[in-house]
Amino acid sequence: MTDINAYAGAPEAEFGDYVALLKPRVMSLVVFTTMVGLLVAPVDVHPVIAFSSVLFIALGGGASGALNMWYDADIDAVMTRTRNRPVPSGRATGGEALALGLVLSGIAVMMLGLAANWFAAGFLAFTIFFYAVVYTMWLKRWTPQNIVIGGAAGAFPPMIGWACATGGISIESLLMFALIFFWTPPHFWALALFMKEDYHKAGVPMLTVTHGRPVTRRHIFAYTLVLAAFAVALGFTSIGGPVYMAVAVVLNAMFIAGGWRIMRRTEDAAIADGYRVEKQVFRLSLYYLFLHFLALLVQHWVGAW
Amino acid sequence: MVMPMQTEHELHRRRRSRNVGLGLVLAAFVTLVFALTVVKVRQGDLMEAYDHQPRVSELPIEQAAPATNEKEVQQ
Numbered sequence: 247m248t249d250i251n252a253y254a255g256a257p258e259a260e261f262g263d264y265v266a267l268l269k270p271r272v273m274s275l276v277v278f279t280t281m282v283g284l285l286v287a288p289v290d291v292h293p294v295i296a297f298s299s300v301l302f303i304a305l306g307g308g309a310s311g312a313l314n315m316w317y318d319a320d321i322d323a324v325m326t327r328t329r330n331r332p333v334p335s336g337r338a339t340g341g342e343a344l345a346l347g348l349v350l351s352g353i354a355v356m357m358l359g360l361a362a363n364w365f366a367a368g369f370l371a372f373t374i375f376f377y378a379v380v381y382t383m384w385l386k387r388w389t390p391q392n393i394v395i396g397g398a399a400g401a402f403p404p405m406i407g408w409a410c411a412t413g414g415i416s417i418e419s420l421l422m423f424a425l426i427f428f429w430t431p432p433h434f435w436a437l438a439l440f441m442k443e444d445y446h447k448a449g450v451p452m453l454t455v456t457h458g459r460p461v462t463r464r465h466i467f468a469y470t471l472v473l474a475a476f477a478v479a480l481g482f483t484s485i486g487g488p489v490y491m492a493v494a495v496v497l498n499a500m501f502i503a504g505g506w507r508i509m510r511r512t513e514d515a516a517i518a519d520g521y522r523v524e525k526q527v528f529r530l531s532l533y534y535l536f537l538h539f540l541a542l543l544v545q546h547w548v549g550a551w
Numbered sequence: 552m553v554m555p556m557q558t559e560h561e562l563h564r565r566r567r568s569r570n571v572g573l574g575l576v577l578a579a580f581v582t583l584v585f586a587l588t589v590v591k592v593r594q595g596d597l598m599e600a601y602d603h604q605p606r607v608s609e610l611p612i613e614q615a616a617p618a619t620n621e622k623e624v625q626q
Contacts, residue, residue, distance in 0.1 A: 260565040261572030294590045298583060361587055 268308030283407030
């Protein structure tokens with residue numbers, strides 16, 4: 247028994263574990279939508295300031311991810327998908343996640359204020375608060391509408407990007423918000439239909455568990471209809487144009503058709519073919535959001551209305 | 552027979568990864584702040600805020616320009 251040492255049970259975090267606390271995959275979506283929101287705005291921004299703004303908004307998003315991992319370590323430990331995150335797997339402590347989240351939030355907000363403007367910085371602070379406190383601490387464990395309202399946190403980044411350039415809010419940035427906001431529920435519920443995670447065991451109310459799968463299927467279809475209205479409306483604003491409109495009409499028709507097929511299916515039919523339609527619609531939803539924002543960017547380059 | 556005095560513990564690899572990572576992040580941050588400063592100065596942004604006393608250095612550049620024009624007109 248001579249090779250026992252004090253470190254065996256408590257491995258210290260390495261740098262990559264701190265990076266993992268910032269949810270880099272979520273961050274990539276934040277970077278892209280923020281960049282589009284900033285670039286399509288009618289005010290030209292110096293490339294260095296634009297780069298810094300996107301970086302600090304992404305850092306703020308990452309910081310809220312670390313706060314989420316601090317608070318939700320008990321849930322993450324129960325569910326298969328999240329069990330290997332740094333805190334539940336023991337590679338980082340909850341205190342480290344909390345400290346990293348708070349410090350990086352402060353740095354991100356202050357630096358965004360200095361690089362861009364203080365309206366955008368305040369907006370970023372509100373977004374971090376919304377995700378870490380409103381979504382993670384209040385809504386997630388309390389209501390099956392958690393995903394709907396929490397989706398707002400993911401929908402703010404293009405608005406912050408727009409605010410970095412213009413210093414304010416306008417109909418274009420509100421509609422970019424609506425595009426992500428109404429996209430989130432069908433995207434997540436399609437995932438929830440075929441992932442069948444232990445949300446119930448973890449104490450997270452999911453619509454599939456609280457109201458059943460047929461209700462979830464109807465909700466998905468309803469949201470694709472609302473989403474289409476806002477997506478097309480964005481095409482009529484000053485940042486819209488023929489390219490965006492063409493992309494929006496095709497993608498929304500496909501998404502509504504997908505929502506319709508999900509709604510018309512019974513659970514038995516879904517189990518029989520291994521949730522083929524649900525998986526298709528989920529994959530489509532990823533392309534849906536990426537291509538809409540890409541279309542906005544292309545439309546900006548070729549000239550809007 | 553020569554034995555290595557000590558093998559590196561896995562702990563030290565993790566610590567080095569943290570130290571090198573933080574070092575690179577700090578270097579990148581310093582570079583970024585410097586680049587931001589250069590851009591802000593070139594754009595003519597105000598470098599100082601109001602500090603209880605009006606100073607020339609915090610007056611917008613646009614206000615200073617017409618004064619020189621007036622002198623030229625008077626001459």
